[in-house]
Amino acid sequence: MSDFLLEFVEITQTIGDGLFFGTTYALIGIGFSLIFGAMRKLNMTYAAAALAGAYVGLAAFTFINAPAPVVFLISALASGLIGGAVYITCFRFIPINNHLAALMASIGALFFIDEIVVHTTDGSPLTFPALFDDVMFEMGPYGVRGDLLFVLAVNIVSTIGLLYVLYRTRLGLATRAVSQQDVAAQLCGIDVHRTNAITFVLAGLLGGIAGSMTASAVGVLSPLITVPLTVKGLIVSVIGGLGSIPGAIAAGLLVGGLENGFLYFRGVNERDMYVLLLLFVFLIFRPDGLFGSAIDRD
Amino acid sequence: MSTTKLTAAALAGIVATALLAFAHPVVAAERTVKIAAWGAKSGPLRSFGVNSEAVLKGAIKAINDSGGVKLGDGTMAKMEFTYYDSACNADQAISIARKVESQTAALAGIGPTCSGAAAAMYGIFQKKVDDKSDSGLQFPILTDTAIRPGLAKKSQWTFRNVPNEITMYDALFKWLRSKYPDVKTIYGGTETDQAHSRITFAAVIVQKAKKYGFEWVGGGIEGVSGKIIAGMKNVLKVSKSSNWLLADTNFSVQARAFKRSGADMMIISSHPFTTCGMLKEMRRQRIKPKVLVGLTSSSSAETLKGCSAAAEGIYIPTGFAPITKAAAKVAAAAEANGGAADLHSAAAWENAHIIKQVVEATGVMAKPETLKADRRKVRDGLEALVKVNGLMGEIGRVQNEGESIKPYVFVQAQKGAWKVVHDPR
Numbered sequence: 001m002s003d004f005l006l007e008f009v010e011i012t013q014t015i016g017d018g019l020f021f022g023t024t025y026a027l028i029g030i031g032f033s034l035i036f037g038a039m040r041k042l043n044m045t046y047a048a049a050a051l052a053g054a055y056v057g058l059a060a061f062t063f064i065n066a067p068a069p070v071v072f073l074i075s076a077l078a079s080g081l082i083g084g085a086v087y088i089t090c091f092r093f094i095p096i097n098n099h100l101a102a103l104m105a106s107i108g109a110l111f112f113i114d115e116i117v118v119h120t121t122d123g124s125p126l127t128f129p130a131l132f133d134d135v136m137f138e139m140g141p142y143g144v145r146g147d148l149l150f151v152l153a154v155n156i157v158s159t160i161g162l163l164y165v166l167y168r169t170r171l172g173l174a175t176r177a178v179s180q181q182d183v184a185a186q187l188c189g190i191d192v193h194r195t196n197a198i199t200f201v202l203a204g205l206l207g208g209i210a211g212s213m214t215a216s217a218v219g220v221l222s223p224l225i226t227v228p229l230t231v232k233g234l235i236v237s238v239i240g241g242l243g244s245i246p247g248a249i250a251a252g253l254l255v256g257g258l259e260n261g262f263l264y265f266r267g268v269n270e271r272d273m274y275v276l277l278l279l280f281v282f283l284i285f286r287p288d289g290l291f292g293s294a295i296d297r298d
Numbered sequence: 299m300s301t302t303k304l305t306a307a308a309l310a311g312i313v314a315t316a317l318l319a320f321a322h323p324v325v326a327a328e329r330t331v332k333i334a335a336w337g338a339k340s341g342p343l344r345s346f347g348v349n350s351e352a353v354l355k356g357a358i359k360a361i362n363d364s365g366g367v368k369l370g371d372g373t374m375a376k377m378e379f380t381y382y383d384s385a386c387n388a389d390q391a392i393s394i395a396r397k398v399e400s401q402t403a404a405l406a407g408i409g410p411t412c413s414g415a416a417a418a419m420y421g422i423f424q425k426k427v428d429d430k431s432d433s434g435l436q437f438p439i440l441t442d443t444a445i446r447p448g449l450a451k452k453s454q455w456t457f458r459n460v461p462n463e464i465t466m467y468d469a470l471f472k473w474l475r476s477k478y479p480d481v482k483t484i485y486g487g488t489e490t491d492q493a494h495s496r497i498t499f500a501a502v503i504v505q506k507a508k509k510y511g512f513e514w515v516g517g518g519i520e521g522v523s524g525k526i527i528a529g530m531k532n533v534l535k536v537s538k539s540s541n542w543l544l545a546d547t548n549f550s551v552q553a554r555a556f557k558r559s560g561a562d563m564m565i566i567s568s569h570p571f572t573t574c575g576m577l578k579e580m581r582r583q584r585i586k587p588k589v590l591v592g593l594t595s596s597s598s599a600e601t602l603k604g605c606s607a608a609a610e611g612i613y614i615p616t617g618f619a620p621i622t623k624a625a626a627k628v629a630a631a632a633e634a635n636g637g638a639a640d641l642h643s644a645a646a647w648e649n650a651h652i653i654k655q656v657v658e659a660t661g662v663m664a665k666p667e668t669l670k671a672d673r674r675k676v677r678d679g680l681e682a683l684v685k686v687n688g689l690m691g692e693i694g695r696v697q698n699e700g701e702s703i704k705p706y707v708f709v710q711a712q713k714g715a716w717k718v719v720h721d722p723r
Binding site: 010013014017018021115118119122123124125126127133134136143145147214217218219220222223224225227228229256259260263264266267268269272 | 338340341342343344345348490538539541542543544545546547548550551552554558570571574575578581582583584599600601603604605606608
């Protein structure tokens with residue numbers, strides 16, 4: 001193979017790997033967007049809750065030797081419960097218009113959840129189970145990790161499930177109604193607090209899947225990744241358009257792919273700088289993100 | 299309440315007060331040698347602090363069980379320690395150092411876990427003793443974990459008891475040269491946002507590899523001559539696509555760079571979390587170098603907890619392994635106290651014993667009125683040390699630099715455990 005072809009393969013493989021890994025960013029971004037779409041508030045605990053859920057799943061793996069699918073399921077359920085608890089403690093009793101108080105409360109909860117994990121595990125990296133970890137599909141010069149294909153499949157199924165709930169169920173209708181006009185929704189008999197709480201649980205379930213898929217893709221779980229994952233989730237949801245689920249998916253893949261590209265061409269020290277520059281460019285020239293805000297409040 | 303009961307209660311109160319009043323001077327008369335220790339007890343690097351505290355607790359118990367510390371007037375005093383959380387944060391480490399120096403009766407300090415925090419904290423200590431123009435802290439520190447080369451010489455009050463990576467990697471590559479004569483090329487990567495990983499990789503490991511005839515793939519790196527630090531910037535430049543950050547989760551690009559290199563020997567200079575991430579990705583991409591070398595900090599239980607299968611075969615030099623009776627005792631004590639003894643934390647045991655030795659040798663009085671003089675005696679005593687007994691053998695002191703030369707061994711990950719494969723002691 002000529003040098004040009006080798007380089008071409010290398011670049012496309014690099015971008016492809018990034019796109020696959022970007023699916024985990026997309027899931028985190030969707031969670032941020034879901035809650036922002038419903039309440040117009042940022043839930044900064046989202047990634048921390050997602051990883052805390054993954055730790056609960058890991059406990060099942062460690063103590064009762066639960067198989068990987070059960071670990072993923074437990075992670076999702078635990079994260080859903082944590083999501084509900086976060087709603088009650090950080091959002092439920094704070095006046096709807098006091099955005100700063102809710103933001104600060106959720107930042108506090110982010111570090112609180114993270115410290116609980118740190119104190120429980122002493123911060124040690126722990127092996128996280130993965131499915132198809134050793135499988136590598138090779139197509140000519142290209143290779144695709146089996147576990148990342150599995151993560152992609154899970155992410156697609158989760159997103160379809162979420163979209164189904166949002167657009168084909170009464171709960172989804174209520175969530176969309178509350179996100180568009182909470183007072184009108186209340187006048188129509190929708191319990192706003194209950195709907196918001198369910199949205200947090202739903203987002204939490206998705207977060208648990210994202211957390212366990214991220215841990216599964218790395219193969220190791222550590223509290224070190226909480227803050228970077230929170231930052232990635234925020235970047236993805238802003239680039240995608242806060243409140244937009246398709247935007248979060250597209251932005252997750254975009255960030256994943258570009259991140260790898262920047263790493264390949266410019267090295268690790270400049271990689272994050274370019275990703276943040278991208279965020280800056282979006283905020284200046286396209287503040288509504290790729291897809292704008294799909295759900296808008298009066 | 300009747301008058302009799304009231305009188306009895308009043309009398310009991312008077313008696314209790316009198317007892318307390320008489321008891322106080324007795325308590326004050328029991329002098330103690332106080333140590334202040336600090337390290338990461340919160341944040342993602344908490345395991346370092348947990349391990350150091352567990353080892354230190356065991357050391358102080360062992361000292362007190364054997365009678366305590368002999369003071370200048372022959373009194374036997376107990377040793378006590380307080381452990382503070384500096385979270386591997388430079389600001390917190392500095393605040394604790396200031397507080398300990400000004401508000402406690404601690405004679406010496408042990409800490410503060412991370413090299414970055416230590417480097418910043420050492421900066422607030424008086425550079426040269428007796429320099430009246432320098433109002434820096436005058437309090438002796440004997441650091442146990444922060445391993446980045448050459449830190450202690452920042453101040454004459456700061457000392458370290460950490461392995462010397464320059465010596466260790468020199469010996470490791472010399473040994474690897476004789477064990478693997480057919481190995482010619484090397485390639486590697488590091489966590490560039492961690493000063494210890496980065497500097498050790500670019501300034502020490504690659505240089506020592508070069509010194510013993512291992513060439514970076516593609517004909518070497520400009521400026522790298524085998525001398526420490528030479529060509530360091532170029533090392534980081536040529537490895538820019540194979541480096542990563544401490545909290546990275548995706549290593550596909552770096553692992554492919556390793557694979558593309560086709561090097562005989564691969565080097566992973568990072569802490570356990572990313573060492574595991576990188577090793578797992580290398581396994582997925584079926585990268586099997588003839589020799590794999592890791593950073594000293596990864597020769598810990600954390601790496602084996604995170605990725606024992608992927609780490610199989612990696613060589614790392616370390617200043618601690620439970621291969622002597624004393625080291626095995628420390629490993630057991632650490633475990634009993636909820637921690638683990640490793641190359642970082644085991645030094646806390648030695649440090650407590652070194653401080654005991656110095657206190658006894660310099661006639662420390664451990665009285666409130668002699669605190670300043672006692673701290674100075676401890677400092678002078680630490681500086682005067684030439685050799686001390688360590689867990690793995692004799693520890694040499696580099697007196698004008700505050701550093702140590704510790705015995706070391708080479709370990710290899712084998713079936714989920716660290717096995718000593720070479721013991722040059």
